[in-house]
Amino acid sequence: MPYPDEAEGFQVDGPNSYTQFHKRFFQLKPFGDYDVDVKIEACGICGSDVHTISGGWGSQKFPLCVGHEIVGTAIRVGPKVTLIKEGSRVGVGAQSYSCGECKQCKNDNETYCPVQIMDTYGAEWPETGIVSQGGYSSHVRTHEHWVFPIPDALDSVTVAPMLCAGLTAYSPLVRNGAGPGKKVGIVGLGGIGHFGVMFAKALGAEVWAISRSRAKEADALKLGADGYIATAEEGWEEPHKFSFDLIVNCANSSEGFDLARYLSMMDVHGRWISVGLPEEEGQVIKAQNLISNGVLIGASHLGSRREMLEMLQLAADKGLKGWVEEIAISEEGLKEAMLRMKKGDVHYRFTLTGYEKIFG
C-alpha cells in the first residue's frame, strides 16, 4: 500500500525519452506537523511540465513525475494544520514551500522568497535529499500554506489548470491594476492566456486578445475579450499607440517577436509583464526602446496564497471555468498529451482524470 510513506505515479527518466512514462512507487518526504496529504483526482498539464521533462529548461533531477495543477482530497492533516480540514477538496499549484519567515514571505510575495523556494516537482528537500514529485501521481504531501480549499461551485476538472496557469495570469493582472477604466492586452492565447482574457474581463478591464492570426478570435470573444489584434496583419499596432495600461505577455516563444511594436502600444508608464519563460535567447532591449512612453517591462512568477484564494472565489462568484480537454491518466494518455503540447495542439488545457481507476 503506497500511502502513507510512498506515492505511485508516472515518471520520466530523461529528456531523450520524455514521452515514455513509467508507473512507479516513489518516496514522499517525511510527514511534518504542517503537512497535508492530498489524494489526487485531477491534474492539469502545464507547459512547464513539457519544458522540464523535454530538457528545454536545462538539466533536471530524473526520474521525475511532473504535474502541478493538482486537485484532490485532503486525506490527512498534520497536528499543527489550521488552514485545511481533513476530507475537504483542495488544490496544489506549482510551488510547495518557501521559508515563511522573510520580508517577502510575510508580505504576500512568497513566490519570490529569496531564502528557499521548493517547486512542487523536481526540487530537493535539503534535509533528506528527497526530490519532490508532482501530480501525475496518486498523492502529494504539501505544507498547508501551499494547499488551497476549492470552492464547491468549481468542478475539479475545469478548476485544475487555474492552480498554475490561472494564478500565473491572475497575479500580474491584479498587481498591475487591471480593472475598470484600464485597457489590458493579453498576448498569446494558450493555457495561461485564455485565463488572462477571462480574468481581466472579470476584473472589469477593457480586454484585447493579441495573437498572430485570427484563428482564435471567436474563442477570444467568447472568453470575454472586447477586441482582437492579429499581429500578422499590416499596421496592427497603429490604432492602439499610447493606449494600453497593461499587457500581459503569455507567449511561450519569443521567436520573431518585434517587441518595439508591442511596446509602442503602451500608454505612458504602461506595464509589459511577461509570464512565459521561452526557451530561446532573450531580446536586446535598449533604453531608447523604452523612453518614448516610459514603459515598464517586467516578469511575474505565479502568485501568492492570498491571490490564489481571491482568484478561486472570483471564479466561483462569476462561474468561470478553464477550457479543458480531459485525458485519462496512463502511459498512452500522457504520451499523446506531450506530443500534442509540443505542437501547441490544445484548446486550451489538458486535465488528467481517471485517477481512481489507475491508482485505486
Next chain:
Amino acid sequence: MPYPDEAEGFQVDGPNSYTQFHKRFFQLKPFGDYDVDVKIEACGICGSDVHTISGGWGSQKFPLCVGHEIVGTAIRVGPKVTLIKEGSRVGVGAQSYSCGECKQCKNDNETYCPVQIMDTYGAEWPETGIVSQGGYSSHVRTHEHWVFPIPDALDSVTVAPMLCAGLTAYSPLVRNGAGPGKKVGIVGLGGIGHFGVMFAKALGAEVWAISRSRAKEADALKLGADGYIATAEEGWEEPHKFSFDLIVNCANSSEGFDLARYLSMMDVHGRWISVGLPEEEGQVIKAQNLISNGVLIGASHLGSRREMLEMLQLAADKGLKGWVEEIAISEEGLKEAMLRMKKGDVHYRFTLTGYEKIFG
C-alpha cells in the same frame, strides 16, 4: 542688432568638427502669442550636447547651436502669456514644445507627447522649417509652458544644470516613490547622478551611490548618500540582495555592464529606471532575468513642468545647488569643455558663463 528676429550663438558644422564652434547669427522662429524671449546669462553643458554634435546619436541638422540648461531673463512675453512675467529670471530645459492637447500633455506627461515633441535644439518647426537652436547663444524664444520661473534663493550658475540633468534625475525619483522608508540607488555619479543622490536624499529616501571605484565616495557622502557601492569590488551586490526599492541608472555607457547583478539587488517589484541613453547597443534581457524578484525595468524622459517647479522649490527650500565648474563661453572655452566631457573629466557639470561679455 540680433534681437528680436535673430539670436547670436556658437554653432558646430558637423560631427567631424564638433569641437570647432563658430559664432554666428541665426534666425529665431516667428514670435507667437505664447512665446517668451529669454536673454541668456548661463547655460549648463549636458552630455546630450556632446552626443548630438559628435554624431553618437546619429545624424542631426547642422549647423547647430546646442545647450539646453538655460538660465536668463524674460525680456519679452507674448500677448497671451500668463505664466511668466517680463523681467523675471527664468529657465529653459531640453524640451521646448509639445501639442498641449493630447491625453499625455493634459496628464503631466508632456515629455511623452505622441503628437509633437520639439527639442530645445535640433528640432524643425513644421510650419517654417526653422531648426531650433540652443543656449550656447544670446537668446532663445520658447513657449511659456517650457519656461520656468527660478526661485530667488537659487543662483543662476548652480541652478542651470538642474534644468535638464536635475529634472532628469528628479522625475523618476518622484514617479517611482523615492521617499521615507525607501532604499534608493543611483548608478553613475556624473551630472545627472550627482543630482540623483542629492534629490533622493532631499526626498527622504535611504540613498546609495553606485559607482565603479571608490574615487567618488567622499563626494557621494557629501552629496547626501547614506552608503556607497563600488562595483569593481568582489561580491558588491551580495549584502544588498532583494533590498532596493528603486535604482535610477544614470550611467552614460552600458559597456561591460552586468545587468543581472544589479537587478539581483532589487526587492520584489522594485524598479530599475534608466535615464541615460548610451551610444552602445542595448542588452539582452530574458524574462528569466526578471522573474526571481519580479523587477520592473523602465526608462524616463525629462520631467513635466509641474515636476520642474516642484524640484526648483525643493532646491530653494533645502539650499541644494548643482556642483559646477564655470567655463567662459567662447570658441576656446567650448572646445575645452567638449574635450573634457568626452573624457568624463568634469565634477559634476560645466556651466557656461560670461554671456554679457560675448553677446553684449
